[in-house]
Amino acid sequence: MVLSLYSLHFMLLTFSIFGFLSLLDAGAPPPLTLDYYASTCPNALDIVKKEMECAVTSDPRNAAFILRLHFHDCFVQGCDGSVLLDDTFTLQGEKKAAININALKGFRIIDRIKNKLESECPSTVSCADILTIAARDAVILVGGPDWDVPLGRNDSKTAGYAMADQNLPTSDEGLVSIISKFVYQGLSVTDMVALSGAHTIGMGRCVNFRERIYGDFDASSRGNPSSETYLNSLKAMCPAAGGGDNDETAMDYVTPKLFDNYFYQTLLKGEGLLNSDQELYSSVFGIQTKKLVQMYAEDQMAFFEQFSESMVKLGNITNPDTSDNGEVRKNCRFVNT
Known part of the structure; x- marks a missing residue:
């Protein structure tokens, strides 16, 4: 059913009110601070940075893995480290949810960071904070912007298996x-467009872009010769009849290992790999998003500034339950016994 712009505005307003009331009902958790570990673990940020430097130097794709982990964590129960939990007899984690099972990697990097921090300051630095710091460092290490990371999150003792498929946006x-999914998290349309720019270092699986390349890719890219060549290469590695579902290609095929604004330039050309990305520029409802895509494609500094601001907002999505019932896990994969 096609929604009118009035209907869209009404729905977004409803989600905003619902999110605000939810926060009031839940009660505000303790505020995050920049110096949270200054006295209890003063080397915490340096330890995370050093381990991330090793990880990204060995494989630049690790930057995208950690950034995606952080996003998938924060959209389910808030930024509480729940995405890191393994399944046990008494807990069903989020890793095997349909949207996560083949999409998330980088868990061992977080394990290594946690082990280092447990040696330095036992039971002090939460897994949720580790992941948030690591995501910032990942972006910097591949050429992206810097920002201050507020800290003081607790780790959850629960996971949101069902919520993962409900809350996280899908490729189609x-x-x-x-x-609506971003607004539900307290994030604006501007935040959504800026955070989508993280795909400049991301990879997409064939199963997530098959419908796009055999659907409206030609129409959005207007069939220019360079786009035709690109489309043919995508079809060669992702056949319409099936097969190769897990084969991957870069969402920014020009500078896939560099955090820059080229992702938005691909959208201007109608070459967005995922339908959800191209919608930012091509959707009839995208009056605001189209303008933002154009601005970020033309002005990388504007993109970097907004991305930094939006990442802080993303990282500040909290799980109110962890203020009273949270913990600092000793192992990011399991709740403390």
């Missing part, structure tokens, strides 16, 4: 649905 979703 339309713009209205994607906006």
